[in-house]
Amino acid sequence: MKTKYEILVSMLDDLCDEAPAEYKKYHPTNEAEVPKARGLAYIHLLLKIRFGLRSFKDREDLITDGTNDGGIDAYYISHASHTIYFIQSKFRNTEQNFDGERRLASRILPR
Numbered sequence: 863m864k865t866k867y868e869i870l871v872s873m874l875d876d877l878c879d880e881a882p883a884e885y886k887k888y889h890p891t892n893e894a895e896v897p898k899a900r901g902l903a904y905i906h907l908l909l910k911i912r913f914g915l916r917s918f919k920d921r922e923d924l925i926t927d928g929t930n931d932g933g934i935d936a937y938y939i940s941h942a943s944h945t946i947y948f949i950q951s952k953f954r955n956t957e958q959n960f961d962g963e964r965r966l967a968s969r970i971l972p973r
Contacts, residue, residue, distance in 0.1 A: 867921040867957040874903040874953075877910075880918045897955040902927065904935045913938050913947075 875901070880900050881888035888903065889898045900926065909921040915938075927935040936949040 865957065871900065873907060876899045877906045880906075881922075882918070885922070897953065900955065901953040903950070905949065905951050908949060908951065909936060909938065913940075956964040 863955075878888040883889065887895075887898050890899045902969055905925055905927065906918070909915045909924060915921045921961050924938055925936045935951050938947040938949070939945075941945070947954045
């Protein structure tokens with residue numbers, strides 16, 4: 863039986879596979895690049911599930927992660943509720959770190 867972390871990593875790898883070939887940062891060529899790709903896929907996962915953005919390119923347009931991003935990794939604007947969401951994320955790249963950083967869903971997701 864897979865652990866929760868293994869299931870998450872599998873989902874993130876599937877999201878990386880959705881990226882068109884020209885988005886090379888999602889297609890790592892060595893093990894050192896895998897955590898960065900999964901970290902970006904983690905943001906895609908949030909945008910896909912929380913805001914219903916099914917298109918890879920639509921999600922990618924909202925990701926700001928990089929140098930001088932002011933700590934904001936992505937954003938989403940809800941025109942229906944007149945709300946701007948600023949997203950900051952951190953993907954724990956080992957199972958030990960993942961299990962050691964448990965978060966309650968009620969603290970992460972708005973009600």
